[in-house]
Amino acid sequence: MVQFLLKKKRFVISVLFLTTLLTLSFLNTIVNNGEIELFRFIYDDNGNLKAAPPHPPFTVYITGTDIFGYNLGQMMIEGAKWTIGITFIVTSLRLLFSLVLSAFIYPLKPRIYDTIKVIFEPFSVVPQTIIAYFILHSVLWEPIDGFSTLFWQRALFETFILVIIAIPNLTVHLSSEMRLVEKEEFIEAAKTMGGSKVYLFFKHIVPHVYEKWILLFGQQFIQVLQLLAHLGFMSLFFGGTDVPYGDLDTPPLSLSYEWSGVIGGSISYLYSYHWMVLVPIMFFVCTALSMAFINDSLEAYFNRRSAITSNSYIK
Amino acid sequence: MNVIKKIFYFILHCLIGVEILILITAFPILFQNLPFNLTDYLHAVSDLNIKLFTIGEFKIDGKNSLFPIILVRYIESMKLFGLGLLLACSIAVFVSYLTFFFFKNKMHWVKNLLKAAESIPDLMLILLLQLSVIIIFKKTGIKLAQVVSVREKAVLLPVICLGVPISFYVTRILILHIEEELEKNYILQAKAKGLKFSYILNVHVIRNIIESMFGSSKTVFWSMLSTLLVIDYLFNLNGLSRTMLLGPDPFIIGCLLIFVPLFILYRVYEWVSFSNRKDNR
Structure with missing residues (x-):
């Protein structure tokens, strides 16, 4: 498996990109104490002011600076561990809970199963972003007299909501796949031989569907990333939005340079200093693309393996 | 008989969907200031139910009436x-x-x-x-x-x-x-x-x-x-x-405007679809 994947250029590049990003992010916190380089003003030889922040890309830093002159690229690297970490945690929890739930749901009788499907149906019609924004807004948006909740409470709450809004769809998807396997003949045979339900699940159903779970992880990762980008775009940041009441010039602030927060904070500069929005989104795109490439390589590997096994049966 | 049963289930399923949407709409009240306020939540759910099924007055932001406005915007969005x-x-x-x-x-x-x-x-x-x-x-x-x-x-x-x-x-x-x-x-x-x-x-x-x-x-x-x-x-x-994101009233109405047409569309599709016709034959 490792050999096959290492031969795929896309896979290697994607893994390298993600690991370098995360390593740099942690190094920046450990070595640099999480500080961001600041470059305020450029003077010419006579001491006259030549340029003031924000500096566009390729002048002072490759990625340009934000409105105060902080290095945008370093900011992104500092925030990478938060965004990727949150996405990773949310995705894993989503899959874990829906797997447990679908393991309990799939052997139910068609009538009960269909009722559960009907209950879960609204979640597959009303978009996640709208539900998430509506529920999270009351908790994450700072009231005029300040937050009455702690940061970790809000962060936990947001994770919980982001996990739970996807569970209905995922559960229906996963359990219908399990039900398809359950209809196969060898399951019938295993039942007649006296296999218990738990045995059947782990020995016969899981081996047929676990490859799809791995691929689903990549898809969900991209979906969560997109959801975070949407929420950040509407100024709803992870762990709460610091609204500067009374001070209209400063945009809402996010904590710890999390990417979606940087997007939301600089969205009002879109037309004047467009790189301030485009750089964080570029990082989002690169992360999503590398995840998609990793997924693609894994899928190619699984397809090849199943092709090999079916060939050996024919022989 | 079969048709009546189908219509009955159709309406029942639609009502279940609407009820789930009401439960979602009242969700922020459950988490107001983060400890759970279950009684407030249940109150809000029953209020919304009464409001929806007696077609009470829906407000867009506490003052103005919701109804002609949201339909106009709905049509705009759907275009x-x-x-x-x-x-x-x-x-x-x-x-x-x-x-x-x-x-x-x-x-x-x-x-x-x-x-x-x-x-x-x-x-x-x-x-x-x-x-x-x-x-x-x-x-x-x-x-x-x-x-x-x-x-x-x-x-x-x-x-x-x-x-x-x-x-x-x-x-x-x-x-x-x-x-x-x-x-x-x-x-x-x-x-x-x-x-x-x-x-x-x-x-x-x-x-x-x-x-x-x-x-x-x-x-x-x-x-x-x-x-x-x-x-x-x-x-x-x-x-x-x-x-929809202005408040609970626009949210529930917007959800219904999205959910009900799509629900009807998919149910009708299920009835007329080829696989279903094949099974019944």
Whole structure:
């Protein structure tokens, strides 16, 4: 498996990109104490002011600076561990809970199963972003007299909501796949031989569907990333939005340079200093693309393996 | 008898869906200030139920009445949605015909490209489109489209932004279905009869895959609706999804306006679909 994947250029590049990003992010916190380089003003030889922040890309830093002159690229690297970490945690929890739930749901009788499907149906019609924004807004948006909740409470709450809004769809998807396997003949045979339900699940159903779970992880990762980008775009940041009441010039602030927060904070500069929005989104795109490439390589590997096994049966 | 039973279940399922939506709408009250206030939550749920089933007064922001406004915005949004869907489908048909007629030996290449493009967040594509229009305007003075609606309404660019991100997905699904259909035996027979490839594709294949395309339309609608929200904010449009987020009343009505038509559509599709007709025979 490792050999096959290492031969795929896309896979290697994607893994390298993600690991370098995360390593740099942690190094920046450990070595640099999480500080961001600041470059305020450029003077010419006579001491006259030549340029003031924000500096566009390729002048002072490759990625340009934000409105105060902080290095945008370093900011992104500092925030990478938060965004990727949150996405990773949310995705894993989503899959874990829906797997447990679908393991309990799939052997139910068609009538009960269909009722559960009907209950879960609204979640597959009303978009996640709208539900998430509506529920999270009351908790994450700072009231005029300040937050009455702690940061970790809000962060936990947001994770919980982001996990739970996807569970209905995922559960229906996963359990219908399990039900398809359950209809196969060898399951019938295993039942007649006296296999218990738990045995059947782990020995016969899981081996047929676990490859799809791995691929689903990549898809969900991209979906969560997109959801975070949407929420950040509407100024709803992870762990709460610091609204500067009374001070209209400063945009809402996010904590710890999390990417979606940087997007939301600089969205009002879109037309004047467009790189301030485009750089964080570029990082989002690169992360999503590398995840998609990793997924693609894994899928190619699984397809090849199943092709090999079916060939050996024919022989 | 069968028909009555079907209608009964149809209404029952619809009511269950509405009830779930009410439960979601009252959700923020459960978490107000984060400890659970279950009694308040139940109160809010019963209030909403009474309000909805007796058709009480819905307020948009505590003062103004919701009803004519949200319907107007709904129709506006749905016009945009329909045009975007049309655009996405035409792009998909165009691109897949192009690949099947001219790039048939580079098929895996096209597929990989589509897969990569599909994973790019729609936000990026929308912002890039908007910025490119602005940059072209700055450089040449030609205004290709209205970027933000202030007095004039922006139509062209929102439709493009809504259609293009989803069109990658639609194209990929369309190509997959066409490929699957081309493997079947009747295509072989048609080829043996000497029919042209374009004739087979236009008449037989498209006719047979429309139904399976509709099966994957749920994902398309779902992700287009979430793109619609971003477009509403970015182009300063007063659309449905932006109105929905103003408060609990607009939210529940907006959810119903999205949910009920799609619910009816899918149920009717289930009844008339080929697989169902085949099972009943």
